[in-house]
Amino acid sequence: MENFKTYCLCFCMVFCNSVYAAEHQIKMLSSSNGKMMVFEPAVLKINKGDSVKWIATQPGHNSASINEMLPNDTKGWEGAVNEEISVHFDTEGIYGYKCTPHYILGMVGLIVVGNSKNNFDVAKSFALEAETKFATNKDRFTKYFSKIE
Numbered sequence: 510m511e512n513f514k515t516y517c518l519c520f521c522m523v524f525c526n527s528v529y530a531a532e533h534q535i536k537m538l539s540s541s542n543g544k545m546m547v548f549e550p551a552v553l554k555i556n557k558g559d560s561v562k563w564i565a566t567q568p569g570h571n572s573a574s575i576n577e578m579l580p581n582d583t584k585g586w587e588g589a590v591n592e593e594i595s596v597h598f599d600t601e602g603i604y605g606y607k608c609t610p611h612y613i614l615g616m617v618g619l620i621v622v623g624n625s626k627n628n629f630d631v632a633k634s635f636a637l638e639a640e641t642k643f644a645t646n647k648d649r650f651t652k653y654f655s656k657i658e
């Protein structure tokens with residue numbers, strides 16, 4: 510019986526590990542360490558199957574996908590302002606997102622799921638064009654993409 514219990518425990522540990530999917534958190538912030546209107550972390554690498562929850566740490570923000578910066582055949586998301594939203598990621602690639610009210614101020618972020626090569630070039634070229642229209646934080650996308658190249 511003891512052997513059987515050990516067997517079950519081992520099986521469970523191995524099995525549970527293989528299906529374990531992490532939930533990551535990103536804070537939505539008006540200011541942090543001298544940065545204004547910022548997601549933290551702004552660049553997040555996760556595994557396929559993980560999910561991400563955006564936390565309304567400070568008021569006035571949301572998380573919404575930038576639909577030109579998603580892998581093919583994936584759906585975007587749009588959270589309400591001041592509300593948490595949790596998104597599950599099952600397709601590899603880069604996901605660009607923004608805070609809708611502060612997109613113009615460069616409040617953006619990147620999620621990298623597994624292999625970023627999937628849509629890297631398409632997402633990056635859109636982002637570099639988009640940031641030229643930001644009123645502040647005009648080099649955010651450039652900086653963020655440099656972290657994943």
Ligand SMILES: [Cu+2]
Pocket residue numbers: 546569570571608609610611616
């Ligand atoms: Cu915002």
